Amino acid sequence: MTSLDFTPDEMMTIAASRMLSNEDVCFVGIGAPSAACNVARLTHAPDITLIYESGTIGTTPDVLPLSIGDGELCETALTTVSVPEMFRYWLQGGRITIGFLGAAQLDKYGNINTTVIGDYHKPTTRLPGGGGAPEIASSSGEIYITMKQSVRGMVEKIDFYTSFGHGDGGDHRQRLGIKTKGPTLLITDLAIWRPNPETKEFVVTSLHPGVTRDDVQKTCGWSVRFADDLETTPNPTDQELQTLRALKERTAAAHSG
Amino acid sequence: MTSLDFTPDEMMTIAASRMLSNEDVCFVGIGAPSAACNVARLTHAPDITLIYESGTIGTTPDVLPLSIGDGELCETALTTVSVPEMFRYWLQGGRITIGFLGAAQLDKYGNINTTVIGDYHKPTTRLPGGGGAPEIASSSGEIYITMKQSVRGMVEKIDFYTSFGHGDGGDHRQRLGIKTKGPTLLITDLAIWRPNPETKEFVVTSLHPGVTRDDVQKTCGWSVRFADDLETTPNPTDQELQTLRALKERTAAAHSG
């Protein structure tokens, strides 16, 4: 296997999976976050606790769920609680270390829009809405975001604040009385980003293998800052790639019904 | 068995049991209420739903529990829920038709004291306190009270308002925003009492067999009113007495342990 025998999408998922540890209690959004969390569990973090908002705690699915409430999640969970309990005792109760979210629109301060494109009352495109995200964003210890880069998705100003990240940056969270850290990590198909400690603007800290600064800027709607000590994301290992691909294959087979 | 082959205590329990029906969902206090509810279930109301504050719903114990949380209650229940759920969904949610309470001190408006004798901060006697009673009294559809008569127990003015009955009488409940009926029945070892529809003062509507008006007044600390159409409580039937005595025997055997 040569160094570029993987897709940007695979690199994104694997880079995200590496950020998770055995000690994490992770509130998992569907899609890319779910894949990353389960790759982590199947590789270096077998004891990670994965929680889906359907109430499944400590779930260890063999295939990725299509929805957040697939039967597989419950069958392989330590326990399954009601949805009010999930949001009250486990999320609002402060027991989640990492909330892992995707985004339709994102700005450089980690604010997320999954509600509407255009005006809320007369939308150009009505998106699904926030679901659990508004309170995942405020109640989880910290937030990881993962999404594919595009100028439509990564914008200077989002159309709607579905989930609050760092607002206008700086200490905006604290000023609203939010005690959690908010977005501390953004993993895209091209790079790893972390917020500047002062301004909270996302800064590229690591480029994925073969990706240039220009690639990142061309697919991002804001003017990108790069860290002084910019790194290169290590290639996926064979084990990581094989784990991810086997998971996707099992998933495709299961969902084709 | 002759007509007076029963104790006043047995008459009290049996008279109370007759007030319950198959359709009732009854929140059961320990002691005399528990005996009455279970005699009802074992005689004319086999489908009555009995609920204890420990979370046991639809319980059908073979012996009377010593505490509100004996294992027997759970083993014979339809389901057992947590205590917060019991107080939130089932009691506060308005699903209880009858709350059945005992009392250490009672006044003529059905206000109950089980907290202190004397001053709250320097009590002569510290009693156990309210437990579930304050909200049973306000959230149950109506309240039945059962207690043995005594001038110490049935008083002109109680020392502490553990559970609100009709307050100072009349529409006092409505004035406090309470929407439930409050005490609608008092069953003592000597008589059956019901509140006057206007004043809400308890009035004796039926004397137990062999009991005189004077017996009632001598064991009651307030000036007793009797209904114009005062009735006599029917004697316990053989089935009622046998059911109650067998229940008490099974209970005594079980608790001597």
Place this chain on the structure above:
Amino acid sequence: MTLFCSLHDAVADNLKDGDTAAFEGFTHLIPHAAAHEAIRQGRKDLTLIRMTPDLIYDQMVGMGMVEKLIFSYVGNPGVGLLRRTRDAIENGWPRTIKIEEHSHAAMANAYEAGASGLPCAVFRGYLGAGLKDVNSNIRSLTCPFTGEELAAVPSIRPDVTFIHAHRADRKGNVLIEGIIGIQKEAVLAANRAVVTVEQIVDDLDTHANACVLPHWSLSAVCEVPGGAHPSYTHGIYDRDNAAYLEWDKISADHDSFLAWMKTNVLDASPEDLEARVSRLRKVK
């Protein structure tokens, strides 16, 4: 015991034009059979409440039965957008609908408050979120001990809730297992509650702390095997993920949507669902 009846009668007796109704199910146990019966009976001007409106609300919206939608995630879970609902919101087809949008946490708390007989739910939520600015039912109150400002939303009190569940015993007590979601709260918050079950059995035969609804908390219980399809009943048949993927195509235009509704809903009956789940049944 009049609790047991046909699904036709349960819907006819308990769902009226103009009602506020919840057909709840959190991915699991979605009451498709009950919703399809409501569509066949042509109810209109409904206010529909649900955390995750999915195919059934998309269908009811597309059939023009819905005046208002109260929700927190209006997607086809794991697939994408709900095209009929989107069409109604963006283009007013077949009619305009009002929306009241919340977060999951808000709706979960609002159902919980409804089940608890409270007028409102209090929680820590909507911090920095945009929904506060477009939904006047998101308010706040102040903790009288710490001074913290907390979010408040009205409790949910539907006229009627429909759910699907595993089993009922012969008295009508109902068991729900697995992802229990918001089902118990949705039933206890409602004035009336209709439950379709896979099976009526002698004994629920379950754990002391399982999710059980007593018969006296319900208005009607109907035996409808397969009544959740293409959602699932845990341990009995699997989720028909392929059907959820197909819906994305069926719902893409008016004609294919209406044709599918005629064949699969209007001209169908509750008895048809059992056949649809046969290949999804778990081998014991």
Place this chain on the structure above:
Amino acid sequence: MTLFCSLHDAVADNLKDGDTAAFEGFTHLIPHAAAHEAIRQGRKDLTLIRMTPDLIYDQMVGMGMVEKLIFSYVGNPGVGLLRRTRDAIENGWPRTIKIEEHSHAAMANAYEAGASGLPCAVFRGYLGAGLKDVNSNIRSLTCPFTGEELAAVPSIRPDVTFIHAHRADRKGNVLIEGIIGIQKEAVLAANRAVVTVEQIVDDLDTHANACVLPHWSLSAVCEVPGGAHPSYTHGIYDRDNAAYLEWDKISADHDSFLAWMKTNVLDASPEDLEARVSRLRKVK
């Protein structure tokens, strides 16, 4: 995995002088072993929280360890009064104690709010009740939708909670069955939580929706068979009702109380409890 340890170490590490502690159990699963260990270790100036303080709090009050009691029913369930606690409140023996008294509904809601990370609990309660006048922690707030005045109490957030439970698996996940009471909320509301269990097993082997506490929500797990006696562990051994009746006599005067404490607590060990439940064990 440092989660598993001796009861001695669990109490020494997690309960400090001056702590606010809850030893919870609603008649069922009362953590007698843990409380006795706390008595042996001589902790003092504790604020003890419990809905139904019974024998263990009566013992701790009688041993002079308690500065304040927060409770909603201070009785020996089904027997009568708690004589040591009454003596402390009425006569200040062996020391005066402060009390903060609530109703069950208030404390259940306050634990629930603590587990939910909220500063206060909101419910419909204390209407016309006298406790409002003697407890400044009973306040009110107004529903911003209906104007209804609702009761508010501070959430309960103990420094440490002790509970007894059925089983733990080898990772330290804990199962509670039967009358689950307020146990889960008391654990999740606390900064630290210690659980004694009847048995450590390979697999919890239970229902999908059983009451399970994940190992990462706990501070210590100790295997102490019989650790609830004279309370009970559902399905394993029965409640020792006779012991509850006897306590009424033992606690009637200072000498008999102190003698009993010496023999049965101070000079005893957690290992003694197993023998005390042998005749109460369920025959399978």
